[in-house]
Amino acid sequence: MRKKPIQQRARVLVSSLVDAAGDIVVEDGLDALTTVRVAERAGVSVGSLYQYFQNKDELIAALIEQVDSDLIATVDRVAMDALAADPQTFARALLNAAFDAFEARNGLAYELLKHWHRLDIGRGLYRFEQRMLEVLRAYALAHIRDHQVDPSPARAFVVINSVVFTLLRYLSLDAPPLFRRDELLAEMAAMAARLLVAGSPAAQGTGRRKVPGRRSPGR
């Protein structure tokens, strides 16, 4: 950032620019986000935009940051409340919250997350992932006696990304799918809960390997 917006007015300005950007993204998608349009909507000139953001990417980064913080805050709040619950309930609560958060502000988070592969957005997603990881760790810590909860990095990665992207993909569906949102959430909660509870992949599985399949060389 070119300069820290110390002054009140500057902060207000930055905020309204980011808000304007969010509105535009929600209305017409990220591709419709032009600097001039953002400035216009925020009621300032493009020049002013560049006073506070080095370039367009930085503006987007700020928007991501905002959305990300909302997401994280939501997750934090819900996780805190559900920390004592059993894994299934916990997962369910988190999922519900995530779903709602993605749809909040007319789907702003959703619209942005679709573009996670753009570098600056990716970083935002990364922060969210990290937070989720911490939350899972916290849950594990709280339940260390009840279950052998121990989300390995790999497992956490799987759970988090599976959930996030499946949600994303669900929201992107044009035609309504053959199942309700409830069902989807239930499935995902079950999946998440199982992963949280189960031991390492080697030790578990389905237990029944009657079918003599080619062993994949994996660990």
Add this chain to the structure above:
Amino acid sequence: MRKKPIQQRARVLVSSLVDAAGDIVVEDGLDALTTVRVAERAGVSVGSLYQYFQNKDELIAALIEQVDSDLIATVDRVAMDALAADPQTFARALLNAAFDAFEARNGLAYELLKHWHRLDIGRGLYRFEQRMLEVLRAYALAHIRDHQVDPSPARAFVVINSVVFTLLRYLSLDAPPLFRRDELLAEMAAMAARLLVAGSPAAQGTGRRKVPGRRSPGR
């Protein structure tokens, strides 16, 4: 007598255009794909490109189609081989194949799949998903006695998207993560296998495990 070689030539040209497009996508990403550049790389003029593709989107569609077919073919082949294996093994085989397929041709499929939300690419992804669904169904059918394998639409959706996008996300990581590819695959295979085997989320979940969890009435 004359048509043959002409069609032959056309096919070669179309092919080299699509290949050129693929190369560019791999090298500099989908955004760097310009019609002129594709033509140049294919060693022809833009005009020729438009002789075979109505517009840029159609070219991309052709590329998607190609990649998609490869993906599907790979999955088909592997699934056929592993159909008799137990769920865990089956999942593992499929995942390995998918992973490899995503990384094939320098990550072309990966680079394209990142843009799944663009309409034309989305359709490609959709075809792949449908195929995966069929494969899962086929597996279920083959194992109907061994397990209560019955992937509901919701569950299939979850499994497939979880796997695909988690893989995608993994491939997008800048810094190497704290786990190895093997671990990731193992986790995902475990997840997939469990989902294939388990009953409906309501009937199963944490309940089957005799771990005395504190039942909180949920949030």
Add this chain to the structure above:
Amino acid sequence: MRKKPIQQRARVLVSSLVDAAGDIVVEDGLDALTTVRVAERAGVSVGSLYQYFQNKDELIAALIEQVDSDLIATVDRVAMDALAADPQTFARALLNAAFDAFEARNGLAYELLKHWHRLDIGRGLYRFEQRMLEVLRAYALAHIRDHQVDPSPARAFVVINSVVFTLLRYLSLDAPPLFRRDELLAEMAAMAARLLVAGSPAAQGTGRRKVPGRRSPGR
């Protein structure tokens, strides 16, 4: 023309190319006339088109020539029949014929005439005008005793262009005008007849110049 189409086949080819061009003009307008499309429609290759026409303009010229000939033939025929009639009737007959001719072949002549300002089309129009002039002369000659018919070049120019373009403009109207085709023709016939019959502009006029207007310095 590159070479005189002496051979039968060549003549047929040229003809079908010109016909194809006409069809396209009628269907989608002169702007949609591309050489490739003409060749395709005529069932030959572009190369062949260029065997018989040096360039696109020459093809258009040939089309104009064809249409022009039709126009002239029609006018000739009708004029011959009406040569003995009184001016009003004569004019009426000619006008009706012209109107029909413009609309013939789905308005091909109309569509082309709209573009009279393009050099090669202009020339076509010129030929038609010349012919009309001859027809008027012939009429004058046949009626030299009855009326002081003497279409001066200027007058002929006025009559012919007035009629042609007014017809053209009428055909181009989107919304139906406030009058019927009949009325229009009647007005035009009256106008034409009067011009044919009247003396020189100086000698006639309305005869009543009670209003002391500023005299324009004209003539």
Add this chain to the structure above:
Amino acid sequence: MRKKPIQQRARVLVSSLVDAAGDIVVEDGLDALTTVRVAERAGVSVGSLYQYFQNKDELIAALIEQVDSDLIATVDRVAMDALAADPQTFARALLNAAFDAFEARNGLAYELLKHWHRLDIGRGLYRFEQRMLEVLRAYALAHIRDHQVDPSPARAFVVINSVVFTLLRYLSLDAPPLFRRDELLAEMAAMAARLLVAGSPAAQGTGRRKVPGRRSPGR
């Protein structure tokens, strides 16, 4: 205090763009009008052109509008002055003015009017025609006692289009015709005056003149 000069500047720029467009049209015709060329000639970049005009058509529309207004203003002024004159004089004055207006600015109006069939230009022509109609009506109203002046829609249509297009056609002539501009104007004025004065075509025509014409029952 700041808006004024800015708007001023904008107006100047818009004006120079339109002027540049006019110059180009006059020099090389409407087909040579490219956005880049207009911008260059106006001494700005293409981007600036698009700051003031949504697209090329809008620029052309502005040009038409300008030319059209000039045309209308000229006609208005002249008509006002000649309103009291007899029809012949009135027509003559109007025609002279129209002729001059078409030739003004190196024939800009002429060059544009040639393309009347293009939608956006057609609208311009329509406005001019409407104005001419109003002028004729006004003349009729002022002379209602002297003559049975009453231009029916059909007749007005004929007069106006005859005059406009004949003028246009005259201006398009490559080779000098066999008559002088004066003669042409005289003929047209006579024609126009007669149409304004005469009764309905049925009631008049050749019948009023005592020339013993052979009455043929028409074709």
Add this chain to the structure above:
DNA sequence: TATGAATGAGACTTCATTCAT
């Protein structure tokens, strides 16, 4: 002769960014 794939200049339009005021 006939074919038709290939050419490539050139048209329109967009938008992140700058800089004189």
Add this chain to the structure above:
DNA sequence: TATGAATGAAGTCTCATTCAT
């Protein structure tokens, strides 16, 4: 500091014409 007009590179697509086969 704020303004917003100006920039201009770059992207997509068209089509008359050529020329190797």
